[in-house]
């Protein structure tokens with residue numbers, strides 16, 4: 001079986017102000033310092049727990065985040081699954097999110113992840129993260145190709161860090177991915193991290209696009225709180241510009257839009273969950289994963305119902321978003337796995353955790 005969505009990066013790779021997005025700044029500085037000390041141990045987590053109930057909630061999350069190496073994080077996750085389970089690991093480049101400098105550069109994070117693959121050649125399936133701001137269209141394509149040739153099996157995007165998916169500096173990446181059937185994973189929920197810089201850049205408010213048939217629609221301005229403005233980056237319909245040009249692109253929208261969108265769906269209001277269903281019906285290689293969102297039984301129930309639709313049945317994938325889920329009280333990886341298996345039953349689980357993921361991953365690189 002597969003888990004198509006997980007993270008193995010740890011505190012070494014995140015910028016100084018990363019935690020400030022979830023905690024208040026003063027506490028984030030303390031936690032950040034603790035997490036970067038050479039002695040990373042349970043005592044650190046105990047200190048954090050004592051900061052108050054808000055921090056106690058993060059203790060499980062932090063206990064994984066402070067693991068010394070990515071392979072320790074990976075092994076922690078493996079314990080929840082039958083031997084031989086294959087797990088997609090998604091790195092991130094935190095360099096452009098407006099949260100300060102990195103101590104360890106992104107290439108180092110990728111090299112470390114490659115070591116995890118070397119130790120677990122059949123089980124670890126790393127994706128390479130690309131941000132359009134890393135280079136020109138040609139350079140970004142070359143970057144992705146280089147890492148795919150070195151053992152990565154897919155491409156990861158995270159637009160809420162401050163860019164639009166129709167950015168011209170991504171066009172060659174898409175062209176290459178479509179040609180070679182390389183899977184792309186994109187973050188698609190209102191949760192998670194986001195561009196948190198003091199100022200919005202010109203390109204955030206006036207983006208360029210490689211497909212002028214779909215003019216950018218931006219709402220808000222420099223005064224809009226960053227965690228609201230980021231919704232502009234994430235809109236599922238941003239990908240109409242992409243899929244219109246690359247209709248066979250294999251792309252998975254992570255989290256199926258997320259909790260907030262399922263709530264809107266329940267209230268019959270417009271939402272990303274419905275938009276993603278629409279994209280799956282219109283484009284043959286659009287997928288979703290149920291990671292993170294699956295932690296609530298009522299949302300799992302909705303996903304299970306979707307499996308009776310013949311189109312959606314082939315596009316929904318099992319993933320968990322380990323270890324982000326550890327921020328939720330009392331949710332372990334093992335629970336997510338066994339609860340989902342029980343809820344879906346063997347046939348349906350086989351469909352989302354094996355059949356669909358295999359089809360999604362299949363390319364010359366895997």
Ligand SMILES: [Zn+2]
Nearest residue numbers: 005007321324
């Ligand atoms: Zn994730």
